[in-house]
Amino acid sequence: MALDPETFDALLSTVRRFVAERLRPVEERVEREDEVPDEIVREMREMGLFGLSIPEDYGGLGLTMTEEVRVALELGGTTPAFRSTFGTNVGIGSQGLVMAGTDAQKAEWLPRIASGEIVTSFALTEPGAGSDGASVQTKAVRDGDVYRLSGTKRYITNADKASLFTVMARTGGEGARGVSAFLVPADLPGVSVGQPESKMGQQGAHVCDVNFDGTPVPAANRLGEEGEGFKVAMRVLDRGRLHIAAVCVGIAERLIRDAVAYAAERRQFGKPIADFQLIQAMIADSKTETMAAKALVIEAARLKDAGEPITMEAAAAKYFASETVGRVADRAVQIYGGAGYIADYGIERLYRDVRLFRIYEGTSQIQQLVIAREVMKRGG
Numbered sequence: 001m002a003l004d005p006e007t008f009d010a011l012l013s014t015v016r017r018f019v020a021e022r023l024r025p026v027e028e029r030v031e032r033e034d035e036v037p038d039e040i041v042r043e044m045r046e047m048g049l050f051g052l053s054i055p056e057d058y059g060g061l062g063l064t065m066t067e068e069v070r071v072a073l074e075l076g077g078t079t080p081a082f083r084s085t086f087g088t089n090v091g092i093g094s095q096g097l098v099m100a101g102t103d104a105q106k107a108e109w110l111p112r113i114a115s116g117e118i119v120t121s122f123a124l125t126e127p128g129a130g131s132d133g134a135s136v137q138t139k140a141v142r143d144g145d146v147y148r149l150s151g152t153k154r155y156i157t158n159a160d161k162a163s164l165f166t167v168m169a170r171t172g173g174e175g176a177r178g179v180s181a182f183l184v185p186a187d188l189p190g191v192s193v194g195q196p197e198s199k200m201g202q203q204g205a206h207v208c209d210v211n212f213d214g215t216p217v218p219a220a221n222r223l224g225e226e227g228e229g230f231k232v233a234m235r236v237l238d239r240g241r242l243h244i245a246a247v248c249v250g251i252a253e254r255l256i257r258d259a260v261a262y263a264a265e266r267r268q269f270g271k272p273i274a275d276f277q278l279i280q281a282m283i284a285d286s287k288t289e290t291m292a293a294k295a296l297v298i299e300a301a302r303l304k305d306a307g308e309p310i311t312m313e314a315a316a317a318k319y320f321a322s323e324t325v326g327r328v329a330d331r332a333v334q335i336y337g338g339a340g341y342i343a344d345y346g347i348e349r350l351y352r353d354v355r356l357f358r359i360y361e362g363t364s365q366i367q368q369l370v371i372a373r374e375v376m377k378r379g380g
């Protein structure tokens with residue numbers, strides 16, 4: 001259910017102010033310390049950011065997809081690690097439960113996810129299963145009232161802070177139909193989390209291995225029926241991809257604002273470089289592509305709220321918006337020139353940060369594949 005317009009506008013302006021006044025000033029600190037400060041996380045909880053997408057009945061804000069992407073556009077105004085802090089609770093870490101959970105499962109977990117009391121993670125990827133999501137080897141073997149879970153998950157966002165994992169594991173034969181989804185509390189025996197990986201960008205957002213060594217997962221923690229886990233994961237990713245696309249657009253808008261301000265101030269050949277048409281061409285291309293990406297995001301969100309399938313639309317939005325923000329970041333470095341390559345200006349940091357968007361929640365090549373399949377399925 002949508003919030004009333006006044007309440008939603010108040011939320012948007014609170015988020016905008018939070019980004020400008022609280023998050024932007026600590027971007028460099030987060031980069032240096034590879035950690036989002038505790039006081040910021042506390043404020044995020046108080047603002048309800050961990051529960052943006054969780055239904056109101058379970059203590060969340062219950063935003064529509066259109067509302068959620070508008071919030072994500074604002075959050076794109078700063079380092080993406082801030083959004084990642086609550087991103088798994090809002091998206092891939094909670095939506096399997098929202099979509100496929102029983103009332104009892106929802107009542108047990110969603111209120112704490114919405115409040116940010118606990119952090120959740122989504123565990124699909126493995127050392128041998130990335131783009132080929134249906135090839136997961138982690139096994140869940142039924143043993144009375146439990147499933148014994150064994151295997152390794154890789155690059156799991158927020159794993160070091162998570163109290164609950166949504167884990168895709170094999171309960172049946174080869175392929176997608178042999179995969180089931182489980183809610184796995186991090187404090188069960190046999191669960192261990194590796195050290196955060198050292199990454200190219202997005203410092204402050206951690207990814208780790210998660211190992212399961214005979215972990216006894218109560219059968220009551222299975223999400224949906226046996227063999228439905230892959231479909232749950234795909235539906236979660238459809239939605240997640242749209243949210244990521246909105247973040248990409250928000251960051252592209254930030255980069256354009258920064259580049260335009262710099263071009264107005266930086267003087268060469270006796271005038272601001274903004275007066276030069278070759279600089280203007282880069283600004284025009286960045287703006288046009290960002291406007292197009294935004295239109296894709298808003299239209300896909302509208303369709304989702306209307307109950308339409310969005311597999312293709314979300315893939316197209318994620319594909320185009322993530323590629324766009326890559327080009328916009330590259331042009332921003334170019335407009336800043338030497339300063340764009342120097343850490344103090346923050347542009348090279350965003351350039352590194354945005355590289356991930358073309359990879360996670362499905363590479364650009366996987367989005368192309370999904371788009372082509374859907375187009376052909378729909379007969380053009």
Ligand code: COS
Nearest residue numbers: 124125130131132133134176231234235238311361362366
């Ligand atoms: N929504 C609902 N169901 C879906 C779906 C979707 N978006 N996509 C696929 N399915 C269903 C299919 O309909 C099929 O069901 P049936 O068995 O009843 O026919 C089943 O899931 C298997 O689908 P498919 O045959 O298309 O599976 P593939 O192994 O060919 O894989 C891709 C499809 C490549 C699209 C999938 O593996 C994928 O998205 N990979 C990328 C994974 C990813 O994003 N990883 C990032 C890490 S997670 S942060």
